[in-house]
Ligand code: ATP
């Protein structure tokens with residue numbers, strides 16, 4: 001026997017029993033995004049490697065050790081996208097989307113990072129993200145945060161904590177960086193290997209360390225919030241005011257720095273205690289200089305966030321939150337060739353009149369018992385039975401598969417109306 005080929009480590013299949021919950025999450029988020037006026041953008045999975053090293057930053061986890069990078073047949077270095085923002089900025093510049101325009105965009109799709117797979121951390125994972133271009137003020141920051149809060153409300157998630165911080169301007173960060181280097185240099189022997197390496201290349205990254213032994217040192221480090229430039233300070237105050245106005249609870253976390261270099265001013269994360277070290281469900285911030293850094297002709301302020309769909313799926317499953325049932329409403333059982341002929345006509349006419357009806361027609365013949373077994377397994381609420389007698393009388397027998405209701409005979413011409421009058425959970429079929 002040949003050995004079967006298995007999926008690549010950290011890359012998961014999402015099988016039908018799981019797609020229900022994925023579709024539910026995607027549907028809810030898509031709807032909220034649309035109601036806030038965001039438009040979908042679809043981008044390639046592969047980009048030139050330079051795009052990511054120039055935007056995310058050379059000295060970041062992603063670029064240093066997590067990218068799936070390879071030479072293509074022409075000898076060009078390509079990378080499977082580890083995140084969506086860089087590609088979105090590239091596409092915006094290339095398609096002239098930023099010229100004199102305000103853009104509110106969103107995207108969904110797989111991202112790739114070569115990390116150690118564990119619960120909530122995979123090598124192919126999926127993000128839904130949004131980006132807004134051409135707006136420099138704190139209002140758009142607040143809008144995005146409010147929109148994410150609405151995601152959780154619509155999904156029924158209520159244990160997420162909002163953390164916000166400001167990284168200030170690039171200049172303020174240069175000054176702060178020096179302070180950090182001084183502080184950590186004095187504690188050299190307490191730094192882990194990663195942090196020692198980063199001390200001079202990217203000291204802010206040390207604050208993002210997940211090493212528990214480093215936390216004390218990080219807690220006591222000088223805080224960027226105390227060294228903000230005046231404009232960033234005002235921006236942050238105005239953002240907090242807007243959040244207060246709209247009754248969003250948040251915590252200022254002065255040690256919140258993001259794992260990517262392009263952020264400035266506002267950064268935020270939504271964090272749960274339920275997923276251990278993989279607790280960040282959604283993260284984002286401003287990146288006002290990235291468009292120019294990637295070759296855009298004009299300054300284009302920007303703000304965005306992305307969330308990991310796998311982590312949302314885990315949260316919804318762990319909390320057993322209700323998701324819509326997409327089992328068929330009805331299962332059509334047909335006994336014999338004549339019944340199949342009539343049954344197919346009947347099924348198509350039902351589909352014409354009841355576009356919402358989820359009707360499974362039995363295929364493959366077999367005994368009545370066998371067909372009922374399949375009907376039951378499908379999760380359908382009723383079985384519509386067409387046998388010899390029903391054909392002769394132009395009727396169908398309706399059998400209720402989930403509750404104790406007596407079976408009924410009903411004229412085929414009345415079937416659509418009858419189904420329409422039924423309640424399937426609180427779903428209404430028909431118009
Ligand atoms: P983490 O600190 O968990 O590694 P990150 O800072 O690298 O996250 P971002 O680049 O900001 O994450 O990505 C935004 C979101 O995408 C994260 O908050 C998380 O929900 C999700 N995410 C990131 N990496 C992974 C991964 N390897 N597997 C699953 N989800 C991920």
Ligand code: MG
Pocket residue numbers: 061259
């Ligand atoms: Mg990461």
